[in-house]
Amino acid sequence: MRLRAVVFGIAGVAIVIGSFFGTLWLMDRLLGPTCPKGIEVAEFKRPFIKGPGSTFYKEGLSVTGDTQTNASKTVLCEGNAVLGPAHAAHADIGKIGMGRYSHWGNTLLFSTSDNSDPNTNARTYTLVTP
Numbered sequence: 001m002r003l004r005a006v007v008f009g010i011a012g013v014a015i016v017i018g019s020f021f022g023t024l025w026l027m028d029r030l031l032g033p034t035c036p037k038g039i040e041v042a043e044f045k046r047p048f049i050k051g052p053g054s055t056f057y058k059e060g061l062s063v064t065g066d067t068q069t070n071a072s073k074t075v076l077c078e079g080n081a082v083l084g085p086a087h088a089a090h091a092d093i094g095k096i097g098m099g100r101y102s103h104w105g106n107t108l109l110f111s112t113s114d115n116s117d118p119n120t121n122a123r124t125y126t127l128v129t130p
Contacts, residue, residue: 035077038130044108048118053094054111056118063129065103072103077126078113103127 041063048056065072066087076083078099088100090109097111108127112118118125 033082035080035082035126036075036128036130038075038128041074041127041129044125044127046119050117051094051109054097054115055090055094055109056111057107057109059107061103061106061108061127063106063127065105065108067105073129074103075128075130076101076103076108076110077128078123081113083110083113 042061044058048058051057063074065074071087075086083099083101085100086102088102090102090104093100093102093109093111097115099111099113101108101110110118110125112121112123
């Protein structure tokens, strides 16, 4: 009888914690930062090249991103939502994903917000300079 009460207590706490973090995630997705107004550098057309893990990339961009001495100010948007964090380590983009990206030189390495394949998820990806 006592064990049952402990199990139900733990389950109740887990549900409350899960609901809390689920609500935070949903609010971030629905009410998070929107794509800034600015100069639209490019709306990327499919196909995107698949890299390791969750990484996809597009080469040959007309605007230069990060260099050894300069950080890019461009913002990557998925639909109307801002992805990020920007300037992510390339290994983290593939390993963790979840919207991380890096605009390095003339190449954009990125992951989608949910680590889905941008070639098939029907979302648009736009690079904007605020």
